[in-house]
Amino acid sequence: MEHVISFPGLGLTLHLNRVAFSVFGKDIFWYGIIICAGFILAALYVNRRVPDYGLTSDDLFDVLIFAVPVGILCARAYYVIFQWADYKNNPAEIIKIWHGGLAIYGxxxxxxxxxxxxxxxxxxxxxxMLDLAAYGLLIGQAVGRWGNFVNAEAHGGETMLPWRMVIDGGAGVHPTFFYESIWNALGFVLLHFHSKKQRFRGEIFLEYVAWYGLGRMVIEGLRTDSLYVPGTPVRVSQVLAGISCIAAVCLIVYNYKKHRVYAVPTEINPVNPDNTEEEDNK
Known part of the structure; x- marks a missing residue:
């Protein structure tokens, strides 16, 4: 379960074992540890921001209790649906998520x-609530992609760029896991500071959808493990990323044009929870 991953252009070679340690004969993988670390960091950050959005820590943890397992199930379902050829003759394999096969969009x-x-x-x-979720998703995705690195997966096609990644002595490939991690980390930093000038509730979430969609649309085109619409050369996540990006941008423009919006107050108006004021009818 060990991989030798090198970056010839950077003079760096790493020997990575997917297994971190074992407990009573059960292997604990780095992938799971890294995903958990991303989840914890995301939860800690979002918990600090809940008062800014008129919510409470209880709201956050109540949502997480259900969102985490549902998210995992949907991520697995999304993957299985578009990889059905691998499961139709062996349906018992569907529940074995420890064998890999989770799609972030699901x-x-x-x-x-x-x-x-x-x-x-x-x-x-x-x-x-969606605004808060956007922060958590960006943190979780930025950290979680390093789990793909340890597993030597989610990489791109061949390249001779200086930062190319070589897995087990093969050809140099795009480290697309790194591209997406950096893109998400940058998106989080930008939205964190932009939130001080947020002008309507839901703006941060829409900007997350647009930002992530733009990056994923480009990066997905470089990957070699994409999910495709059955029988076609269409990459599912690339199309979804493009559509969601365009839709989010349109909604942002709509809200900016159709509403006279101001800096969002800390407390949410219970009558108008989205904190927007429509233009006066004169």
Whole structure:
């Protein structure tokens, strides 16, 4: 389970074992540890920001209790649906997520669905909750992609660029896991500082969708392990990324043009939870 990963152009060689340690004969993988680390960092940050959005720590942890398992199930379902040829003759393999096969877009869809449902049931501002989710998703994705690095997966096609990555003595390839990690980390930093000038609830989430979609659309085109629409050369996540990016940009422009919006106050108005004021009818 060890991989030799080198970066010839940088003079760097690493010997990476997927297994961190064993407990009672059960292997604990670095991938899982890294994913957990990303989750914890995301939860800690979001917990500090909940008062800014008129919510509480209880709201956060109530949502996480359901969003995490639902997100994992949806991430697995998304992968299996578009990789059905590998599972149709062996359905028992579907539940074995430890063998790999989780798609981040499926996880995002599942988590967002839980947030919306919770907001409706508990009468919380859904746009505010989605804004907080955006921060957490960016942190989790930025950290989690390093789990792909340890597994020597989620890389791109061959390249001779100075930062090319060589796995087990093969050809140099694009370290697309790194591209996406850096893109998400930069997105988090930008949105963190931009949030001080946020002008309507839901803006941060829409900007996350646009930012992540733009980056994923480009990076997905470099990868060699993409999921495809069955029987076509169409990369599912690339198309979804492009559509979601365009839709988010359109919604941002719409909100900027159709509403006279101001700096968002700390407390959410219970009558107008999205904190927007429509133009006066004169």
């Amino acid at each position: 996880g995002i869809i599942g988590a967002v669905a839980v947030v919306i449902l919770y907001g409706r049931i508990k009468k919380r501002s859904i746009p505010a």
